[in-house]
Amino acid sequence: MSSDTSPAVSVRGLGLSYGPARILDEVGFDVAPGKVLALLGPSGCGKTTLLQLVAGLLAPSAGRIEILGVPVADAALGRFVPPEARGLGMVFQDYALWPHMSVAGNVGFPLEMRGVPSAERRARVAAALERVGLGAMAERRPSDMSGGQQQRVALARAIVAEPPLVLFDEPLSNLDPELREAMVGEIGALVAQLGLTALYVTHDRTEAFALAHQVAVMRGGRIVQMAAPETLIAEPASPEVAEFLNLGCLLPMRRSEAGWLIEGTDMSIGPGGPAAEAARLLLPARATLVGPAIEGRPRAEVIRTRFRGDGHVLTLRLCGTALDIQLASPRRAAIGEIVGLFCPPQDLRWFADPVTSSPTNAASSSGTSSAAA
Numbered sequence: 300m301s302s303d304t305s306p307a308v309s310v311r312g313l314g315l316s317y318g319p320a321r322i323l324d325e326v327g328f329d330v331a332p333g334k335v336l337a338l339l340g341p342s343g344c345g346k347t348t349l350l351q352l353v354a355g356l357l358a359p360s361a362g363r364i365e366i367l368g369v370p371v372a373d374a375a376l377g378r379f380v381p382p383e384a385r386g387l388g389m390v391f392q393d394y395a396l397w398p399h400m401s402v403a404g405n406v407g408f409p410l411e412m413r414g415v416p417s418a419e420r421r422a423r424v425a426a427a428l429e430r431v432g433l434g435a436m437a438e439r440r441p442s443d444m445s446g447g448q449q450q451r452v453a454l455a456r457a458i459v460a461e462p463p464l465v466l467f468d469e470p471l472s473n474l475d476p477e478l479r480e481a482m483v484g485e486i487g488a489l490v491a492q493l494g495l496t497a498l499y500v501t502h503d504r505t506e507a508f509a510l511a512h513q514v515a516v517m518r519g520g521r522i523v524q525m526a527a528p529e530t531l532i533a534e535p536a537s538p539e540v541a542e543f544l545n546l547g548c549l550l551p552m553r554r555s556e557a558g559w560l561i562e563g564t565d566m567s568i569g570p571g572g573p574a575a576e577a578a579r580l581l582l583p584a585r586a587t588l589v590g591p592a593i594e595g596r597p598r599a600e601v602i603r604t605r606f607r608g609d610g611h612v613l614t615l616r617l618c619g620t621a622l623d624i625q626l627a628s629p630r631r632a633a634i635g636e637i638v639g640l641f642c643p644p645q646d647l648r649w650f651a652d653p654v655t656s657s658p659t660n661a662a663s664s665s666g667t668s669s670a671a672a
């Protein structure tokens with residue numbers, strides 16, 4: 300039953316298979332009213348499939364979905380509410396606007412489908428267009444508008460019926476990079492101002508971080524970590540998440556009598572680290588500084604440098620390895636120069652190698668340590 304405390308959408312044990320191919324497996328999350336959850340992952344990880352299950356364009360093979368506490372899909376009970384009865388707003392990558400209809404006709408369409416009388420429809424369409432800043436363009440054709448304007452028409456159409464949840468499927472991927480950046484800001488401001496509850500599919504982490512309260516990182520049909528953007532950056536749950544989010548350099552580490560060494564080198568990270576023989580250590584780009592090289596500590600060779608207006612971006616290759624890291628530096632460095640890398644101990648993140656870690660410590664061994672790079 301619906302109640303005031305129901306999440307806007309609740310997903311439990313959701314799965315989808317095409318024959319033997321498991322596309323989604325054991326997916327679960329809640330989105331509270333007024334919050335935005337981004338589904339972030341590489342191509343083919345199942346983001347769009349998950350959105351289509353919530354929309355009602357696909358039926359799950361396992362699990363259930365509730366909207367405002369009302370079950371709309373339940374594989375075990377064979378329950379399935381069709382898309383038009385779920386009352387959700389949708390914004391697609393290709394805008395999905397009718398070129399032969401005016402902007403007002405496009406935006407009013409969901410209300411027409413619901414049999415809303417024309418006077419009320421006109422007022423609500425005008426209000427929705429005002430909200431997205433297109434009040435003066437009601438009679439235009441979408442084909443006479445820019446990509447950014449068309450996407451705002453699509454947003455007005457998605458919100459005109461005041462749905463409990465708006466689904467966004469890569470809405471900005473057809474726009475050029477500059478317009479895309481501006482639209483991320485615009486959509487973020489609109490979503491916040493309208494207090495929308497939304498599921499937002501993207502493969503772009505900056506878009507997800509800019510727009511969402513929570514981000515679900517997906518891989519191979521599963522959610523591998525769900526957290527606020529700040530938490531994902533500071534505490535990625537696995538090396539794969541750190542890699543996908545491009546957080547820095549993942550160093551293969553080997554335990555020696557002298558402590559942990561970077562595999563294949565004599566460079567140490569200091570004491571600390573997990574109870575394992577091998578591990579990976581994230582040297583996060585956001586917290587690593589470039590300074591003078593010190594014997595025995597992480598050193599790197601400058602292989603490329605690029606001036607960015609507010610400083611230099613250095614591409615560095617860790618000495619004795621094939622590992623690169625990109626770091627910002629206030630000073631220009633010479634190609635081939637050897638520099639030292641410094642990171643506060645609390646910003647390092649260890650991941651024990653699951654094969655060599657001891658069973659008692661393996662689960663708790665990822666995290667910060669007292670070591671300093």
Ligand SMILES: Nc1ncnc2c1ncn2[C@@H]1O[C@H](COP(=O)(O)OP(=O)(O)OP(=O)(O)O)[C@@H](O)[C@H]1O
Binds near residue numbers: 345346349502
């Ligand atoms: N009708 C289908 N039959 C079989 N496999 C399918 C079908 N539709 C999608 N898939 C597969 O399901 C997987 C997930 O697809 P989905 O489109 O959800 O991924 P995605 O993360 O949204 O990727 P993208 O960002 O490229 O759209 C892919 O491997 C895809 O090939």
